Amino acid sequence: MKAKLLKLIEEQKLNELRKYLETINSADFPSLFEELEEDKILIIYRVLTKEKAAEVFTELDPDMQEKLINYLTDTELKTVVDNLFFDDEVDLIEEMPSNVVKRILKNVKPEDRSVINELLAYPEDTAGTIMTTEFVDLKENMTVKDSFDKIRKIGLDKETIYTCYVLTIDRKIIGVIDVKDLLIADPDSLIKDIMNPNVITVSTLDDQEEVAKMFDKYNFFAIPVVDKEKRLVGIVTIDDAIDVLQEEIQEDFEKMAAVIPNDESYFKTSVFKHARNRIVWLILLMLTSIITGGILDNYESAFVSLPILVSFVPLLMDTGGNCGSQTSTLVIRGFSQDEIRLKDFFKVWWKEIRVAVLVGIVLALVNTLRIFIQYGFDQTKLALVVGLTLVLVVILAKSLGCILPMLAKKLKMDPAIMASPLITTIVDSCSVFVYFQLAVMIFGL
Amino acid sequence: MKAKLLKLIEEQKLNELRKYLETINSADFPSLFEELEEDKILIIYRVLTKEKAAEVFTELDPDMQEKLINYLTDTELKTVVDNLFFDDEVDLIEEMPSNVVKRILKNVKPEDRSVINELLAYPEDTAGTIMTTEFVDLKENMTVKDSFDKIRKIGLDKETIYTCYVLTIDRKIIGVIDVKDLLIADPDSLIKDIMNPNVITVSTLDDQEEVAKMFDKYNFFAIPVVDKEKRLVGIVTIDDAIDVLQEEIQEDFEKMAAVIPNDESYFKTSVFKHARNRIVWLILLMLTSIITGGILDNYESAFVSLPILVSFVPLLMDTGGNCGSQTSTLVIRGFSQDEIRLKDFFKVWWKEIRVAVLVGIVLALVNTLRIFIQYGFDQTKLALVVGLTLVLVVILAKSLGCILPMLAKKLKMDPAIMASPLITTIVDSCSVFVYFQLAVMIFGL
Numbered sequence: 107m108k109a110k111l112l113k114l115i116e117e118q119k120l121n122e123l124r125k126y127l128e129t130i131n132s133a134d135f136p137s138l139f140e141e142l143e144e145d146k147i148l149i150i151y152r153v154l155t156k157e158k159a160a161e162v163f164t165e166l167d168p169d170m171q172e173k174l175i176n177y178l179t180d181t182e183l184k185t186v187v188d189n190l191f192f193d194d195e196v197d198l199i200e201e202m203p204s205n206v207v208k209r210i211l212k213n214v215k216p217e218d219r220s221v222i223n224e225l226l227a228y229p230e231d232t233a234g235t236i237m238t239t240e241f242v243d244l245k246e247n248m249t250v251k252d253s254f255d256k257i258r259k260i261g262l263d264k265e266t267i268y269t270c271y272v273l274t275i276d277r278k279i280i281g282v283i284d285v286k287d288l289l290i291a292d293p294d295s296l297i298k299d300i301m302n303p304n305v306i307t308v309s310t311l312d313d314q315e316e317v318a319k320m321f322d323k324y325n326f327f328a329i330p331v332v333d334k335e336k337r338l339v340g341i342v343t344i345d346d347a348i349d350v351l352q353e354e355i356q357e358d359f360e361k362m363a364a365v366i367p368n369d370e371s372y373f374k375t376s377v378f379k380h381a382r383n384r385i386v387w388l389i390l391l392m393l394t395s396i397i398t399g400g401i402l403d404n405y406e407s408a409f410v411s412l413p414i415l416v417s418f419v420p421l422l423m424d425t426g427g428n429c430g431s432q433t434s435t436l437v438i439r440g441f442s443q444d445e446i447r448l449k450d451f452f453k454v455w456w457k458e459i460r461v462a463v464l465v466g467i468v469l470a471l472v473n474t475l476r477i478f479i480q481y482g483f484d485q486t487k488l489a490l491v492v493g494l495t496l497v498l499v500v501i502l503a504k505s506l507g508c509i510l511p512m513l514a515k516k517l518k519m520d521p522a523i524m525a526s527p528l529i530t531t532i533v534d535s536c537s538v539f540v541y542f543q544l545a546v547m548i549f550g551l
Numbered sequence: 552m553k554a555k556l557l558k559l560i561e562e563q564k565l566n567e568l569r570k571y572l573e574t575i576n577s578a579d580f581p582s583l584f585e586e587l588e589e590d591k592i593l594i595i596y597r598v599l600t601k602e603k604a605a606e607v608f609t610e611l612d613p614d615m616q617e618k619l620i621n622y623l624t625d626t627e628l629k630t631v632v633d634n635l636f637f638d639d640e641v642d643l644i645e646e647m648p649s650n651v652v653k654r655i656l657k658n659v660k661p662e663d664r665s666v667i668n669e670l671l672a673y674p675e676d677t678a679g680t681i682m683t684t685e686f687v688d689l690k691e692n693m694t695v696k697d698s699f700d701k702i703r704k705i706g707l708d709k710e711t712i713y714t715c716y717v718l719t720i721d722r723k724i725i726g727v728i729d730v731k732d733l734l735i736a737d738p739d740s741l742i743k744d745i746m747n748p749n750v751i752t753v754s755t756l757d758d759q760e761e762v763a764k765m766f767d768k769y770n771f772f773a774i775p776v777v778d779k780e781k782r783l784v785g786i787v788t789i790d791d792a793i794d795v796l797q798e799e800i801q802e803d804f805e806k807m808a809a810v811i812p813n814d815e816s817y818f819k820t821s822v823f824k825h826a827r828n829r830i831v832w833l834i835l836l837m838l839t840s841i842i843t844g845g846i847l848d849n850y851e852s853a854f855v856s857l858p859i860l861v862s863f864v865p866l867l868m869d870t871g872g873n874c875g876s877q878t879s880t881l882v883i884r885g886f887s888q889d890e891i892r893l894k895d896f897f898k899v900w901w902k903e904i905r906v907a908v909l910v911g912i913v914l915a916l917v918n919t920l921r922i923f924i925q926y927g928f929d930q931t932k933l934a935l936v937v938g939l940t941l942v943l944v945v946i947l948a949k950s951l952g953c954i955l956p957m958l959a960k961k962l963k964m965d966p967a968i969m970a971s972p973l974i975t976t977i978v979d980s981c982s983v984f985v986y987f988q989l990a991v992m993i994f995g996l
Contacts, residue, residue: 129749133769304574324578325790345770363880372885381909398865406858413851417844424840428972435808440817464826527873
């Protein structure tokens with residue numbers, strides 16, 4: 107691909123170059139540009155048709171976009187901006203430094219500027235911020251033939267074209283129809299007779315994650331967004347919904363690993379920012395684990411007279427942490443997939459307790475065997491203390507792994523923060539306490 | 552919705568009922584059925600048009616599907632099965648118990664049976680298992696008008712209709728064209744003049760996750776699947792791709808929490824199976840943490856003469872674990888999003904070491920302050936030992952959090968297994984060792 111392009115550029119066959127570029131998928135341009143020198147990139151970019159140029163532009167990462175904008179003349183920039191979808195334009199404005207934003211806004215058509223300002227005003231993470239205001243709207247008294255004429259005239263991108271919305275005079279949505287149904291229908295039939303009047307809509311202020319999840323449930327290509335007066339103001343398309351789903355999942359992974367979520371990519375984030383995103387939870391968790399240390403302090407006389415007790419502390423702490431994180435991960439994921447709900451609390455807890463008893467007993471048996479082998483068969487008391495603690499710790503860890511995310515959900519917090527790091531630290535204190543308490547009782551220390 | 556349905560059923564207005572049901576999205580039927588009694592469900596299901604009945608059927612969960620099949624007569628079942636897409640039919644056969652499968656296969660048209668058998672033969676997790684064999688194929692000498700006639704005649708579902716593939720006589724794929732482009736084109740133009748000859752395809756044996764990721768990169772609605780001879784054999788549609796992405800992410804979450812991944816839902820998995828999926832890693836990790844215990848054993852004389860040393864063990868273990876899991880999560884996610892590659896190893900490592908130094912110093916300072924407050928300002932040696940260990944442990948944890956997933960990737964294993972549980976356990980041994988070694992040196996124990 108690269109060789110062919112360079113050859114066409116060198117031979118100055120620009121028409122052929124344009125034709126060839128048309129056949130390359132826009133999503134492949136970023137990696138292509140990475141391999142080319144800047145003057146070649148500019149030649150290629152300037153030769154693209156204006157629709158393709160806009161499409162390619164939205165695929166580039168913000169750094170490349172900024173660089174490109176700085177190379178383009180105002181006229182060229184205007185052409186690109188005019189051909190962007192509103193949602194992509196808003197994304198661009200949100201990513202660029204202020205001097206670039208100024209240049210972009212200067213080159214936006216005045217009538218478009220107000221739409222963009224409206225879109226920029228929606229609160230973060232709402233449907234309003236990810237919707238586009240370009241869509242095909244039909245009237246109920248149009249025929250199928252009229253509708254096709256209108257679709258052809260608007261000639262939008264494929265994400266926005268295949269679902270058409272039927273509006274009243276005051277832009278309230280009363281029906282939805284797929285291009286597929288239009289294709290099958292008699293050209294003279296009326297839209298109102300073939301549209302589906304049962305339209306599923308979202309509101310501009312709905313959480314973007316909830317909107318994205320609807321694409322997973324319903325096989326939509328787009329979902330209509332209405333304002334408070336139930337007027338259609340935009341649509342969210344499936345490509346943006348997939349992006350939101352991916353972002354939210356990344357956020358969950360980060361939260362569950364005690365990292366403060368970050369929109370930027372790993373390499374783009376500076377060392378200082380990485381450190382800042384991680385230190386908050388680390389300090390909090392470190393201070394929490396002081397409690398565990400304090401409990402150990404309390405049993406100083408016990409472990410000084412029986413030092414072997416100390417060597418089981420890591421095993422108990424690790425096992426407790428692992429059991430807790432297994433359960434909390436399953437519960438947190440269950441929530442985010444709407445598989446587990448708050449009302450299932452007792453069902454989940456009861457299941458986890460039974461799992462815990464099974465797992466705990468197996469772990470205790472394996473560990474008893476290991477104690478007998480390592481320290482001799484006369485260590486029944488030690489095996490008893492460690493084994494009993496293991497069973498109790500597993501039950502406790504799995505209970506907390508289920509209770510804490512549920513509690514967070516109940517308090518309308520994000521359950522993902524109740525993931526392994528926090529649960530591990532809490533379970534640690536409990537397991538150390540149970541362990542030494544049992545040891546003191548059984549060994550009579 | 553429910554009240555209206557019950558009223559229509561009671562009044563026996565079946566035509567009106569059918570019309571109303573048409574307007575309800577198929578994805579809403581499962582929750583609707585959950586609220587209705589079985590006889591009502593059957594009435595509703597029997598009244599549906601045959602296309603809607605098939606659509607609704609694919610939305611139901613396997614339990615409900617099985618129940619429904621058992622209620623349907625052979626003729627009814629035949630109608631449902633005939634209207635299913637091949638990929639949904641294959642899914643169904645894979646989910647049902649053998650007696651139900653027998654009944655399904657008995658009611659499949661003989662010519663379809665061979666297609667199903669072929670699809671069933673593809674290895675697990677390949678593109679072949681998630682593709683459907685229904686698509687719109689055109690010839691290069693057809694006109695746009697011919698193409699619309701063909702699309703109307705085939706009349707498939709919307710996922711499969713909007714991208715058409717241009718094939719040669721021997722079914723090799725030579726072009727792709729969107730319905731949108733057909734709509735805009737002159738009805739008399741030839742397909743070969745307007746199709747895009749640069750087709751992105753996948754092979755039947757490609758990993759389904761890689762295929763699904765292509766939907767994230769390119770804004771496709773469907774991707775063509777070719778066999779070894781480059782003949783088009785099916786397409787993967789975006790709805791199935793989203794399902795695959797969700798499944799794979801769930802698997803990653805489970806692996807990273809030391810749970811063996813499981814296709815079934817939380818509630819459908821039995822207590823025994825839950826226990827089995829969790830015990831394997833727990834035993835392995837428990838045995839690993841024996842090493843940490845052994846190291847503690849070695850320093851028995853040190854902590855017996857200075858028992859306060861023990862109370863910092865939880866803090867060091869927890870912090871090490873948390874730091875390691877922060878890094879490993881970011882690296883594992885970076886891999887799965889193709890943001891981090893193997894060749895970036897030194898770049899990532901160097902970044903992590905700098906982050907670790909920053910984070911380690913801050914944690915050491917906070918902890919020093921706390922030691923001074925809790926134990927008095929004369930505890931400089933203790934503060935030094937714990938502080939130094941903290942810095943070293945954080946560097947070590949973040950290094951391992953980057954090295955181990957990279958190593959797994961290099962060895963063509965899944966990096967997700969190198970997540971927090973395993974890294975925590977490994978970091979634990981190292982931190983206990985470093986800690987006591989430093990203590991022995993600095994306190995001269």
